[in-house]
Amino acid sequence: MALIIDGKKVSQDIKDELKDKVSVFKSQGIQITLAVIQVGNDPASGVYVGNKKKACEYIGIRSLAYELPEATTEAELLNLVKELNLRDDVNGILVQLPLPKHINEDLVIQTIAPDKDVDGFHPQSVGALSIGQKGFVSCTPSGVIQLLKRSGIKIEGKECVVIGRSNIVGKPMALLLLRENGTVTICHSKTANLKEVTRRADILIVAIGKPRFINQDYIKEGAVVIDVGIHRDENNKLCGDVDFNSVVDHVSAITPVPGGVGPMTIAMLMNNCVESIRK
Numbered sequence: 001m002a003l004i005i006d007g008k009k010v011s012q013d014i015k016d017e018l019k020d021k022v023s024v025f026k027s028q029g030i031q032i033t034l035a036v037i038q039v040g041n042d043p044a045s046g047v048y049v050g051n052k053k054k055a056c057e058y059i060g061i062r063s064l065a066y067e068l069p070e071a072t073t074e075a076e077l078l079n080l081v082k083e084l085n086l087r088d089d090v091n092g093i094l095v096q097l098p099l100p101k102h103i104n105e106d107l108v109i110q111t112i113a114p115d116k117d118v119d120g121f122h123p124q125s126v127g128a129l130s131i132g133q134k135g136f137v138s139c140t141p142s143g144v145i146q147l148l149k150r151s152g153i154k155i156e157g158k159e160c161v162v163i164g165r166s167n168i169v170g171k172p173m174a175l176l177l178l179r180e181n182g183t184v185t186i187c188h189s190k191t192a193n194l195k196e197v198t199r200r201a202d203i204l205i206v207a208i209g210k211p212r213f214i215n216q217d218y219i220k221e222g223a224v225v226i227d228v229g230i231h232r233d234e235n236n237k238l239c240g241d242v243d244f245n246s247v248v249d250h251v252s253a254i255t256p257v258p259g260g261v262g263p264m265t266i267a268m269l270m271n272n273c274v275e276s277i278r279k
Contacts, residue, residue: 003253011263092118143264164207
């Protein structure tokens with residue numbers, strides 16, 4: 001019987017630990033503040049921002065919300081980011097993605113001060129990760145590492161395969177697995193013989209962006225499978241990149257969708273906010 005890795009429980013444990021840390025900071029007169037900027041009214045972004053506000057409230061982090069209209073210009077957004085960079089009472093800045101098409105996301109990310117880049121997307125944060133220096137780490141990949149560690153799954157010496165090479169998940173995921181002494185392969189849309197590569201994996205991280213694409217044919221028996229994808233199926237039910245029902249009896253451990261990786265992203269964002277005090 002596969003271990004169903006409970007992301008809700010692990011994320012709650014992390015938030016409870018952070019709540020205790022924040023309480024100590026407050027007793028020392030230190031207030032942690034996260035500024036969240038949302039441009040437009042994308043429904044999914046609205047849900048994410050709402051969940052981040054709830055997490056801040058629970059842990060004791062002050063949350064500043066900037067809900068800007070769709071027509072906000074790039075210059076207006078950049079000016080707001082620069083203003084927040086200079087504020088001593090703001091520890092972290094998060095610009096909710098995606099942004100409207102008329103705004104250059106890369107430019108906005110690069111404008112956030114690296115010491116306030118709690119999303120871990122700034123080139124300086126990515127560079128620090130790649131050369132093994134301290135810095136903010138992208139929240140979803142760092143959440144996956146916590147899921148594995150807190151579930152008693154050893155990474156060191158294991159063959160780890162990441163499907164997906166995005167800047168937000170795939171690339172930082174591979175670097176974090178390397179940091180934990182895993183042997184790492186990255187697969188992508190141009191990978192030849194994908195099934196042959198993925199069937200080598202002791203730990204398979206799936207961030208391919210295709211609903212229920214990965215079935216038993218791609219997975220070695222007894223592997224650990226982490227599903228980063230999230231989609232709505234034809235019945236409007238949430239599902240991941242992995243065909244959960246077809247593989248659950250074939251693997252040793254697996255994350256469900258929902259309730260697996262998703263809750264960890266916000267927990268690790270909160271962790272980055274708390275860590276900002278030490279930078």
